[in-house]
Amino acid sequence: MSLKARFDEELQDVVFSKEDRARLKDQLVRLAREQKRPGLRERLTQFWHGSTEVPLPAAVAVVIIMGLGLWTAYSNLLAVDPAAAALFFKAGSETYQVITQGVSVL
Amino acid sequence: MEPIEALKRREEAAIHWLVDSFSDRLLKAATLILSDQHLAEDAVQDCFVDAIANLESFRGESSVYTWLYTILLRRCYQLRRKNSQQLILSTEVIDGVLTRQGTHSSGPDTEADWVFRNAVKKLKYKYREVIVLFYYAEFSINEIAKLLGAPEGTIKNRLYRARRQLRNVLEKEDGHVFKSAF
Structure with a gap:
């Protein structure tokens, strides 16, 4: 008889009882549920519903529409006129003066 | 076919499959390695807990059986170190009592x-x-x-x-x- 067979014979009673096996399964399933990390969407939804009743897709749509409206109204504030910018640069460079005299008081 | 993807999704059926397929085999091996069935039960339990907690680290390069053995060996080693002193004492005490009472069947x-x-x-x-x-x-x-x-x-x-x-x-x-x- 091989060593493996001898071990099997001597270890035939070494098994988990039905109760222990069921307990182990329950413990692992519980652990797996705790460990299951929700996805980004789930986490966002969870966070949102923790503080407000407004559905997340509707809130996102409102924010997008408001953003578009504000952009069309105020986007010209961000526009840069190249001619005016050049003039500002020029004026700035002409006021430049090197200080070669005097005492520095700290 | 091993339900690796279902395991990684931590599906209940896959966890049941894992325990049903490997628990007794691992318990027997751990019992031989640790020479103590109760310690072996702890080692196997810890092994499964570690496996579930680290499912993402299983890349599928080896079989689930080999992967579980890797975890089990580590757990056996840790438990053996932790319990070596207690184990010697408890075995000696139990053996002594049984010999005195003549209950060794x-x-x-x-x-x-x-x-x-x-x-x-x-x-x-x-x-x-x-x-x-x-x-x-x-x-x-x-x-x-x-x-x-x-x-x-x-x-x-x-x-x-x-x-x-x-x-x-x-x-x-x-x-x-x-x-x-x-």
């Missing part, structure tokens, strides 16, 4: 009849480990080397010494048993 399936289990128990831990992995779990030398993180040459050498020690123990116990086993 001589019938079949008792500890006295476990020729091979008792012989393995007498080996050093590192030899016990390779004997169990090679002869009981039936891993190849190459797989054992990977499992234990040691070169193949070291494992071959360890297995050779383990076999020699086991032969000596078994020959002292019962010579013909050894000859028929190898």
Whole structure:
């Protein structure tokens, strides 16, 4: 008889009882549920519903529409006129003066 | 077919499959390695908990069986270190009490009849480990080397010494048993 067979014979009673096996399964399933990390969407939804009743897709749509409206109204504030910018640069460079005299008081 | 993806999704059915498929095999191996069934139960339980907690780290390069063994060996080693002193004491105390009371049964399936289990128990831990992995779990030398993180040459050498020690123990116990086993 091989060593493996001898071990099997001597270890035939070494098994988990039905109760222990069921307990182990329950413990692992519980652990797996705790460990299951929700996805980004789930986490966002969870966070949102923790503080407000407004559905997340509707809130996102409102924010997008408001953003578009504000952009069309105020986007010209961000526009840069190249001619005016050049003039500002020029004026700035002409006021430049090197200080070669005097005492520095700290 | 191993339900790896279902396991990674932590599906209940896959977890049940994992326990049903491997718990007893791992328990038997751990019992041989640790020479204590209760400690072995703890080791197997910890092994499954570790496996579920680290499912993402399983890349599928080896079988689930091999992967679980890697975790189990680590757990056995830790438990053995933690409990070695207590284990010696408790075994000695229990043996002493049983001997005094004369309750050591001589019938079949008792500890006295476990020729091979008792012989393995007498080996050093590192030899016990390779004997169990090679002869009981039936891993190849190459797989054992990977499992234990040691070169193949070291494992071959360890297995050779383990076999020699086991032969000596078994020959002292019962010579013909050894000859028929190898």
